[in-house]
Amino acid sequence: MMDDRSSKLILVPILAVLFVMIGYQYICPAGSNSCHFKAEEKLRGVSLLSIPYQDSDDFYRDQDLEDDSPPKLPSKFNFTERDLDRHVEFNIKGDDVIVFLHIQKTGGTTFGRHLVRNIRLEQPCDCKPGQKKCTCHRPGKEESWLFSRFSTGWSCGLHADWTELTNCVPVIMDKKEAQRNK
Numbered sequence: 001m002m003d004d005r006s007s008k009l010i011l012v013p014i015l016a017v018l019f020v021m022i023g024y025q026y027i028c029p030a031g032s033n034s035c036h037f038k039a040e041e042k043l044r045g046v047s048l049l050s051i052p053y054q055d056s057d058d059f060y061r062d063q064d065l066e067d068d069s070p071p072k073l074p075s076k077f078n079f080t081e082r083d084l085d086r087h088v089e090f091n092i093k094g095d096d097v098i099v100f101l102h103i104q105k106t107g108g109t110t111f112g113r114h115l116v117r118n119i120r121l122e123q124p125c126d127c128k129p130g131q132k133k134c135t136c137h138r139p140g141k142e143e144s145w146l147f148s149r150f151s152t153g154w155s156c157g158l159h160a161d162w163t164e165l166t167n168c169v170p171v172i173m174d175k176k177e178a179q180r181n182k
Contacts, residue, residue: 092121092138092145099169100148104159116150125151142180147173 090096100115102108116125116134125146127134133153136146144151147169154160156168 093140096145097169097173098146098148099165100146101162101165102149102159112148112150115146115148144176 090098098115100108100112102112116136117127119125121139123137123139125134125136132150134150136144136151138145146152147155152172155172156164160168
């Protein structure tokens, strides 16, 4: 009977510690900034209770917010300033074609619909009720300026990726050009 009771007495604190540890992980996950304990305070053994009285405004003020500069985050990508600040001229009356690469679950379907229905152009895309495809001709020409599922359909296959589009679009466009020239 004594063994039963002593094992229960040991089990209760162990379960309490596990409960606190699991709860702490939900409140302060690893790598997050949701907890206000700093690494230096943990190393020195200082807790929030042992900090001398501070003005409440000073206590809650975030030092990073006092800088006017944007936060310094390490870049995950190796884009140059030139890559990010490109200006591309699109000549709708010339030979330029916009090829829309649809990436699933990124709002691409909505954006694709906006391309054919909501852009104010000299000659807007012609979208007939009940049809999923629209004809998007250049002003004064019978050529298409847009290559997307809403203008040409699934010409390169369902959810074609960059590689498939790179290989497929020139072939499809050349076929359409040959048909137009006949």
